[in-house]
Amino acid sequence: MRLLLGRRARRRWLHLIIGGALLMPYYLVGTVVVGLFRPDANGFTSLTTQLLSYVCALPMAAVSGLLPLTRPLSVAAARALCGLPPGVQLAEGTAGTRQSRVRSAAWFTLHTGVGTLVSGATLALVPFSVAVMGLPFSRELRDSAAFGLPPELNRFPVLALAPLCSLAMLAALAGCAAAAGGLLAGRAPVLLGPTPEDRLAAAERRAAELAARNRLARELHDSVGHALSAVTLQAGAARRVLDRDPEFVRAALTAIEETTRRTVGELDAVLGLLRRDDDGPDGGEGPAGPGLDTLDALLDHCGLPVAHTPEGELSRVPAAVSREAYRIVQEGLSNALRHGGREGPVRLRTAVRDEELEIVLDSPRGARPAAVRPGGGRGLRGIAERAALLGGSASAGEHDGGWRLTALLPLRTPAVPATPEDI
Incomplete structure (x- = not known):
């Protein structure tokens, strides 16, 4: 029945x-x-x-x-x-x-x-x-x-x-x-x-959604993560010399203030990616956040002495490449601050050539290894992804007793981005 x-x-x-x-x-x-x-x-x-x-x-x-x-x-x-x-x-x-x-x-x-x-x-x-x-x-x-x-x-x-x-x-x-x-x-x-075409379209939609999520994750990691690392180390250093070096404490507090103020603006730009309409003037793909034109402010308040050697005109760098280059430098400085502490100065070279932008960042290795953070270790992978999405490359490793980060970014982004490699 x-x-x-x-x-x-x-x-x-x-x-x-x-x-x-x-x-x-x-x-x-x-x-x-x-x-x-x-x-x-x-x-x-x-x-x-x-x-x-x-x-x-x-x-x-x-x-x-x-x-x-x-x-x-x-x-x-x-x-x-x-x-x-x-x-x-x-x-x-x-x-x-x-x-x-x-x-x-x-x-x-x-x-x-x-x-x-x-x-x-x-x-x-x-x-x-x-x-x-x-x-x-x-x-x-x-x-x-x-x-x-x-x-x-x-x-x-x-x-x-x-x-x-x-x-x-x-x-x-x-x-x-x-x-x-x-x-x-x-x-x-x-x-x-x-049909197979429907499955392919669904896979492309999922890949686009995953790419958007990864993009937001990279932005938050590089902006907020760098700021928190810098603020934490600056505050810890200021606490240790609070009674002996008032001038250093004053400089550290100024750096903390500038870092947090800059990060709030960067966070607003990242959150703007979430609210951006696909039908907007840039179709949701335009650059958001700071670029190389604000690099000096980052270097002045990153918590480390940085010797910057620019070669060529940074104003020639396209906006999309400029934004990714800024994030790569920011993550490199964050790693140098986290792992190297104040063991020595950091040397940064940005060279603008006819077809590419080269970024070389040399930092010392600290006497003690950095504490392992749960869920950490995504910074170098994010750098590799940023470079690969522009058709470039990035590498990091030991160099002359320190640590060198190198990134090559083409000034003309490819029509089909390359697949990022883990480094």
Whole structure:
């Protein structure tokens, strides 16, 4: 009983009846077309005309099934009424490719074609079965033209079987509807499931979302992370010499103030990436945050003595490259402050050539290793990603007893960014 009349079976039956209703306009047009060739036939009583009209309706339904909006409507109906197994994935959005449109048309034709047969059987058999069930109780019904039972059947032992025959017809109808509903449920993942193009588009969307998240993570790590590292070390150094060197404490507090003020502005720029509309003037891809034009302020208040040697005109650097270069220098100084402390000066060289910008940052190695932070260690990977996204490269390692960070950034960003390498 559950298989024939359970909740899933009833919903599938309703889905089939909806398919029959969807084919009705095409069926009426088919009746007109058949009537042109068979003017003497009555389309609503002649079985041959009905079958020919049905055959004419299916190609018209298939053509309309090629419309892009057919797929989302079919998917919504299938999800609600088909009783699909758990985990079945159906396509999202309109059909944008030829393959998806052909599949949608095949599904629409199957749904309306099978649904029409089940709907017709339901409309015919249910009233007939009810009438058969009432034969033992109504002489008028037995003598009516609809039945016209012969005398050998119009007897009590035979009429007593009429209710059983009626129930058998209803059970057969329910079985046919359940089988047809199962057929549609089995074909739904094939015809309404995502095509390879749909899967590729979904993967590209996920990759774009992940790239946006990684971009925001890099921005927050390089701006806020650098500021917190600088402020923490400056405050710790000021606390240790609070009673002995008031001038150093005053300079440290000034650096902390300038660092936090600058970081608040950078944080506003990073948060602006979250609020930026894709339809904005830069399409959501324009530079945000500081660039090389504000590099002097970073070097003056980074908590380390930095000897900067610029070569070439930094104003020639494009805005996108300038912003990424600033973040690379910022992360390099943060690492130097965290790992090198105040063991010695940091040397920075920025060289603007015809086709690329070279950044070389040499820092001393501290006497003690930096404390391991939970979830840390993403700075060098972020530097590599920034350089690779611009089509450049970055490397870091031991050099002359210290630590050298080198980045080469092309002044013309590539159309297709390279894949970042971990360093």
